Amino acid sequence: MPTPPASPASRPSPSALPKDIEWRLLRHARSVARARTLLRDQAASWKLPDEVTETAVLLLSELMTNAYRHARVSPGREIRARCVLEADRLRVSVTDANDTLPTPRQAGPDDESGRGLTLVAALAEKWGAEPRPAGIGKTVWFELRITAQ
Numbered sequence: 285m286p287t288p289p290a291s292p293a294s295r296p297s298p299s300a301l302p303k304d305i306e307w308r309l310l311r312h313a314r315s316v317a318r319a320r321t322l323l324r325d326q327a328a329s330w331k332l333p334d335e336v337t338e339t340a341v342l343l344l345s346e347l348m349t350n351a352y353r354h355a356r357v358s359p360g361r362e363i364r365a366r367c368v369l370e371a372d373r374l375r376v377s378v379t380d381a382n383d384t385l386p387t388p389r390q391a392g393p394d395d396e397s398g399r400g401l402t403l404v405a406a407l408a409e410k411w412g413a414e415p416r417p418a419g420i421g422k423t424v425w426f427e428l429r430i431t432a433q
Contacts, residue, residue, distance in 0.1 A: 303330070306366040309348075311355065311380070316348040319365045323376070330369050336428050339407055340367075340376055346400035347378040347424050355382035355421075369430075373409070377425035385413045385422055 307322050309315035320341050327337040344365060351363045364379040388401035404411050408426035415422050 303369040304366070306364055308362045308364050311352055311358075311361045311363050313352060315363060316345055316352060319348045320345050322365070323367060326367055332369075332374065332430065336374060336430055340374055340428055343404050343407060343426050343428075344376050344378070346404055347376070347426070350386060350400055350424070351378050351380040351382075354384075354386070355380040372431075373427050373429050375425060375427045377423050379416065379421055379423040381421040383415060383420060383422060385415070386424060 305326055307319065309318055323341050323344050324337060327340065332340075348363065348365065355361070355363070361381045364377075366377045366379070368375045368377075386401055388405055390402075401411075404426050407428075409429050411424075411426040413422055413424040
């Protein structure tokens with residue numbers, strides 16, 4: 285017997301939407317922009333403050349760029365981006381298949397790159413990197429505090 289369509293009372297409310305989402309993206313330059321779009325859309329559905337959203341999108345872009353550029357693995361490997369919303373904070377992480385943990389470096393005034401992790405360290409409440417507990421690769425993450433509007 286077919287299941288009847290959900291009545292308005294049985295549909296999940298916006299507050300019941302997932303607070304933990306993960307995207308699997310190809311290790312490709314276009315995935316950086318795709319991750320920014322996905323995070324911006326998710327932040328809108330979660331009704332995050334604009335300042336938190338813009339900072340999270342910027343920092344995610346830095347982590348995705350690092351994973352794309354520096355993870356010396358085959359181009360077909362995936363990069364995972366995950367966002368977890370808790371009561372007072374947003375945690376964003378990027379996982380790739382390279383085991384080398386990143387460290388911030390001092391970029392010279394004429395360097396065109398090398399400032400990403402310094403930017404993450406400056407704007408995030410917390411950040412870190414750790415080897416994946418089961419498997420190859422690493423996860424780099426940051427947290428932003430969400431204040432009431």
